[in-house]
Amino acid sequence: MSTLYPDSEALPARERTVLNLYLVSALMLFILLMAFGLAMRLAQGAWIAIPPNIFYQIMTAHGAGMVGTVGLASSAVMWFFLRKYVRLSLPIFAANYAFFMLGAVLLLGATFIGQYAGAWTFLYPLPVHSMGIWTVGAAAVFMLGYLLIGLGFLLFYLDAMRAVIRVYGNLGRALGLQWLFGGTIDKAHPGTVVASTMVIIVNSLGILGGAVVLVMSLVNAYVPDFMLSALFTKNLIYFFGHVFINSSIYMAVIGVYELLPRYTGRVWSVSRPFLWAWAANTVLVLIVFPHHLLMDFAMPRWAMVVGQVASHAEGLPVFAVIAYGALTNIYRSGMRWRMPSMLVVLAMFGWAAGIVPAIIDGTISVNRVMHNTLWVPGHFHFYLLLGVLPMLLAFMYHLIGERADRPDRGGDKLGLMVYLLGGLTFVGMFLAGGHASEPRRYAVHFVEWRPYDRVASIGAALVISAMLLFAARICRGLLKAPVRSGASLKE
Amino acid sequence: MTLQDEVWWITLAGIGGVALVFLYVISQAARQAEATQVQARAYAIRRWFFLALIVLGVGVTAATLAPFPIPNQHASSQARQAVKAVGRQWFWELSPGRIRVGVPAEFQVTSADVNHGFGIYDRSGRLLAQTQAMPGITNRLVYTFTLPGKYRVLCLEYCGLAHHGMILEFDVIGAPEGQS
Numbered sequence: 001m002s003t004l005y006p007d008s009e010a011l012p013a014r015e016r017t018v019l020n021l022y023l024v025s026a027l028m029l030f031i032l033l034m035a036f037g038l039a040m041r042l043a044q045g046a047w048i049a050i051p052p053n054i055f056y057q058i059m060t061a062h063g064a065g066m067v068g069t070v071g072l073a074s075s076a077v078m079w080f081f082l083r084k085y086v087r088l089s090l091p092i093f094a095a096n097y098a099f100f101m102l103g104a105v106l107l108l109g110a111t112f113i114g115q116y117a118g119a120w121t122f123l124y125p126l127p128v129h130s131m132g133i134w135t136v137g138a139a140a141v142f143m144l145g146y147l148l149i150g151l152g153f154l155l156f157y158l159d160a161m162r163a164v165i166r167v168y169g170n171l172g173r174a175l176g177l178q179w180l181f182g183g184t185i186d187k188a189h190p191g192t193v194v195a196s197t198m199v200i201i202v203n204s205l206g207i208l209g210g211a212v213v214l215v216m217s218l219v220n221a222y223v224p225d226f227m228l229s230a231l232f233t234k235n236l237i238y239f240f241g242h243v244f245i246n247s248s249i250y251m252a253v254i255g256v257y258e259l260l261p262r263y264t265g266r267v268w269s270v271s272r273p274f275l276w277a278w279a280a281n282t283v284l285v286l287i288v289f290p291h292h293l294l295m296d297f298a299m300p301r302w303a304m305v306v307g308q309v310a311s312h313a314e315g316l317p318v319f320a321v322i323a324y325g326a327l328t329n330i331y332r333s334g335m336r337w338r339m340p341s342m343l344v345v346l347a348m349f350g351w352a353a354g355i356v357p358a359i360i361d362g363t364i365s366v367n368r369v370m371h372n373t374l375w376v377p378g379h380f381h382f383y384l385l386l387g388v389l390p391m392l393l394a395f396m397y398h399l400i401g402e403r404a405d406r407p408d409r410g411g412d413k414l415g416l417m418v419y420l421l422g423g424l425t426f427v428g429m430f431l432a433g434g435h436a437s438e439p440r441r442y443a444v445h446f447v448e449w450r451p452y453d454r455v456a457s458i459g460a461a462l463v464i465s466a467m468l469l470f471a472a473r474i475c476r477g478l479l480k481a482p483v484r485s486g487a488s489l490k491e
Numbered sequence: 492m493t494l495q496d497e498v499w500w501i502t503l504a505g506i507g508g509v510a511l512v513f514l515y516v517i518s519q520a521a522r523q524a525e526a527t528q529v530q531a532r533a534y535a536i537r538r539w540f541f542l543a544l545i546v547l548g549v550g551v552t553a554a555t556l557a558p559f560p561i562p563n564q565h566a567s568s569q570a571r572q573a574v575k576a577v578g579r580q581w582f583w584e585l586s587p588g589r590i591r592v593g594v595p596a597e598f599q600v601t602s603a604d605v606n607h608g609f610g611i612y613d614r615s616g617r618l619l620a621q622t623q624a625m626p627g628i629t630n631r632l633v634y635t636f637t638l639p640g641k642y643r644v645l646c647l648e649y650c651g652l653a654h655h656g657m658i659l660e661f662d663v664i665g666a667p668e669g670q671s
Contacts, residue, residue: 053652119649125626126605126651131580133652230606230625266526273537295608295647296623297564297630305556312548320541327516328533332524349513356505360498363551365560369494369618372608372647435499437618439610439647442655448616 009084018094019076020478023396025101026073027471029065030389034467036062038460044445045453053133055443056117063120064107064142067245068149070384072100073392074251075156078199080395081192081258086163092155099152106145114138119441121241122146124213124233128221136221143214143221150207150214157204164197171197175282176275187269191257194270198282199247205286206243209236231298238292246285249351249383252391253322256344259398260326263341264333268325277317284314294367304364311362315355323352339412343394346420350386354379357431372441374452375434382427385463386420393470400477415469422462429456493617562597562633570597570633576644578607578624581653583644589662592639598632600624607657608647614640621647636663 011019036058043050050058079093110116116138118127127139161171168174174197179185213236220226261268290307293299326348335341357379361370370376397412433452438445445453572591576598577584590596600609600622607624611634619642622632636642639662646657 052655056649056652056654117652121649123606123648126649129580129605130651230627234606234625264520295621296625296628297561297632298625298628301559301561304561308556309552312551316541316544316548320537320544324533324537324540327512328530330520331516331529331533332519332522333526333529334523335520337520345513345517349509352513353506353509356509357502360502360505363555365555366494366498368560368620370498371621372610373618375498431499431502435495437495437612437616439608439645439655441649444655446616 009080015090018090018097019080019399021097022072022076023399023478024475025097026069026076026392027396027467027475029069029104030073031464031467031471033062033065033069034460034464036065038457038464041453041457041460043443045450045457046445047454047457050443052443053115053117056119056441057111057115059441059443060117060119060142061108061111064111064146065104066384067120067241067248068100068104068107070248070252070388070392071153071244072097074248074388075153077255077392077395078160078192078196078251079156080399081254082160082163082196085190085193086160086167088163089159092159096152096156099148099155103145103147103149103152106141106148110138110142110145114141116142118142121237122217123237124217124220124228124230127217128224140218140221143218147211147214150210154204154207154211157200157207160196161200161204164193164200168193171201175201175279176270177279179272179275180279185270185272185275187267189270191268191270191274192254194275194278195250195254195257198278198285199250201282202243202285203247206240206247210240210244213237213240231293231296234293234296235289239286239289242289242292243285245380245384249388250281250285252347252388252395255391255395255398256322256326256347259340259394260329260344263336263338263344264329266329266333268329273321274325277321280313281317284310284317288314288362291362291367294362294364295371308362308364312359315359318355319352323348339397339416340394342413342416343390343397346416347387347390347394350390350423351383351388354383354387354427357382369437370434372439373434374430374438374440377440378427378430378434381430385427386423390419393474396470396474396478400474409473411469412473415466418462419466419470422459422464422466425459426456426463427459429453429459495617562631564631570595572596574598576600576609576624578602578604578609578646578650578657580604580651581646581657583609583646583657583659585644585659585661589664590636592636592663592665595633595635598622598634599629600632601629602626605650606648607650610645610647612643612645613638614642623648639663639665 039050040055040058042048043055075096079088082088114137115134117134118139122143128136164174165171174193176189176194213233216228220228257268287306288310290299290303291311294304294307357375360366361375361379429452433449436449438449571594574590574596575586598609602624604626608621609624610621611619613619620632620634622630642661642663644659646654650657
């Protein structure tokens with residue numbers, strides 16, 4: 001039996017414990033936060049009653065929690081595969097988890113005890129201007145929670161940066177920049193290292209940007225004379241937020257590169273288009289954030305043009321290289337359909353399809369009538385719920401031994417169908433709501449909007465049902481069976 | 492067909508296209524072919540696919556950015572009605588409260604407290620135009636109403652407890668005789 005990946009994936013006991021902590025926590029959080037999402041859609045559909053103050057607390061916790069949890073789970077994917085090529089620090093990986101959980105406690109405490117409901121985006125000056133609904137202290141605790149989470153991630157990235165530089169000399173060589181314009185590409189250069197390096201670069205910068213705006217906002221909270229520019233802080237917040245969530249996607253994609261070849265039996269090695277795609281991603285992810293500010297007319301015109309052009313250009317690497325590469329790897333490969341491979345294919349579809357409405361919304365003339373309608377949660381839920389989350393689930397199913405040589409359980413496949421049906425229904429209703437001009441983030445919906453909310457609630461309930469099944473199966477597998485080494489491949 | 496309708500159908504077509512490609516590849520996944528042959532053919536197709544995306548991107552950029560869809564914020568407006576719009580937690584102030592049909596209106600939008608979103612809706616509930624209302628900044632939104640009647644402003648940026656209730660109704664009235 002040969003293997004595409006010669007390094008063992010077997011984890012020593014301590015590593016396995018920390019990884020299990022990441023994944024079990026992430027699954028529990030995903031289910032809790034999905035339940036929050038369902039509650040919001042039920043309330044908008046007037047099937048249940050939630051007072052607006054509670055609704056907006058739930059909305060704040062849902063947004064902050066989901067962004068953080070996707071980051072947490074994705075960093076586990078990156079850590080697991082990157083550690084095969086470079087030496088990563090377990091204490092720092094564990095510290096990231098500890099900082100995350102501590103930060104999460106502060107976020108939840110600020111939200112549900114302190115009644116903070118300033119949304120995950122904490123746009124200045126809302127956190128300190130609530131009209132008496134929450135205190136400045138609650139807002140400060142929320143922002144401190146963010147800072148702790150960011151600190152953990154920054155430690156993780158700095159450790160990964162140190163480890164990558166030790167093996168590859170510098171970040172440019174790890175990205176494969178030396179092969180962009182010529183030269184013989186080392187086909188053994190791991191795609192995981194390329195993708196990880198891109199994430200290390202962009203998310204370190206993103207988190208630093210977030211730290212700057214958080215510290216400025218905290219100072220302003222207690223020294224109001226230290227005034228901030230609403231436009232400048234908004235730029236920093238969206239720079240940080242966009243880079244962070246994009247990085248989470250790209251960390252999860254590492255799992256696709258590592259897992260898919262094991263089911264197709266085909267090597268997925270780096271190529272010049274591959275390296276160009278990731279080099280372009282490194283730049284595009286950093287400069288695309290102005291597409292969140294297209295309706296801030298005071299923004300410089302050149303920044304808006306950059307926002308639109310970069311939004312459209314960001315689709316190129318995804319469509320023409322990553323998704324296309326995956327499909328080429330699958331096409332007439334004699335693929336073995338197992339839970340990880342099915343989830344990977346769903347993930348690539350969800351990601352590629354989900355960015356269609358996102359790219360369209362990145363067009364200024366479209367943004368004029370779609371910005372901050374339900375179109376926005378429509379597209380990001382599409383590629384997060386049907387793209388990133390299946391990537392994470394594929395990784396988890398892989399870990400519990402649901403590999404090419406193990407039969408699947410019928411329940412898992414049924415769960416996958418329910419997840420797909422529920423997910424498409426759920427995100428479809430967001431997009432339909434956006435088409436009908438429904439504003440996002442409304443605790444109370446007009447009567448004419450409720451049918452969308454109600455169908456979306458059914459979709460959300462289906463997704464949660466499937467997630468409960470997946471989570472039970474994965475948690476049992478993670479806690480019971482040791483992680484097996486290596487990955488079998490067809491000869 | 493409204494802009495929202497166009498966006499909707501283009502999106503459905505795009506997602507449908509992606510789905511069809513995936514379904515086709517999935518339908519072929521169980522068969523086996525030499526990897527090098529598959530790659531060679533796929534990469535040849537990709538060159539054209541890439542070129543098509545580039546041409547599409549350049550075309551869309553040119554078609555959607557010229558003329559620039561947002562009014563120049565620094566030049567004097569050609570609009571013949573100036574409307575001051577101020578967002579406050581949680582209500583709107585619009586002055587004057589009546590706007591003439593068929594005459595470009597420049598909404599000078601700002602906020603007295605936190606970020607709001609100034610979204611103009613027609614009577615059918617369709618979003619016509621928007622801009623952000625921000626403290627310390629005035630964004631100028633130019634829109635020409637083509638039909639008289641009742642319109643509404645809804646807040647499109649989350650601004651706290653009564654964000655969803657921040658709605659103002661205003662009238663668009665027919666132009667006096669002799670004016671267009």
